[in-house]
Amino acid sequence: MVYQILYTKTALKDIKRLDIIVKKRLKNKIELFTTNPLAFSKKLINNSIGQYRFRLGNYRIIFDIEKNRIIILRAGHRREIYKR
Numbered sequence: 188m189v190y191q192i193l194y195t196k197t198a199l200k201d202i203k204r205l206d207i208i209v210k211k212r213l214k215n216k217i218e219l220f221t222t223n224p225l226a227f228s229k230k231l232i233n234n235s236i237g238q239y240r241f242r243l244g245n246y247r248i249i250f251d252i253e254k255n256r257i258i259i260l261r262a263g264h265r266r267e268i269y270k271r
Contacts (some may be wrong), residue, residue: 188222188255189221189222189255190220190221190222190224190252190255190256190257191255191256191257192217192221192256192257192259193256193257193258193259194258194259195258195259195260195261197260197261198259198260198261198262201261201262201263202262204263205246205262205263209243209246212243212244212246213243213246213248213262216241216243216248217241217248217257217259220241220257221257224239224241224250224252224257225239225252227241228240228241228250229242231249233269236249236260236261236268236269237249237250237251237260237261238250238251238252239251239252245264245265245266246262246263246264246265246268247261247262247263247264247265247268247269248261248262249261249262249268
C-alpha cells in the first residue's frame with residue numbers, strides 16, 4: 188500500500204528554512220517511506236508533537252499516520268525540533 192503525503196503549514200515553513208541539500212535528502216527519504224513508513228520510523232515517547240519520527244542524520248521529521256496518509260507535522264534539526 189502506498190501512503191499519500193500531506194504537509195501541515197508548520198512543516199512547510201520548517202522545510203523552507205532548511206538548506207537545499209537537506210531539502211533534497213528529506214524529499215528522497217519521505218518518498219522512500221511511502222510504501223511502509225513504520226518500518227524505518229520510531230514511535231515518540233512524548234507524543235504531544237506527533238506519534239512518529241524519521242531520522243535523517245541530525246534532522247528529524249515528525250509525523251502522524253491516519254488511514255493511508257502520512258501527515259508531516261514538523262521538520263528540523265534534532266536539537267531544536269523537540270523544544271518547540
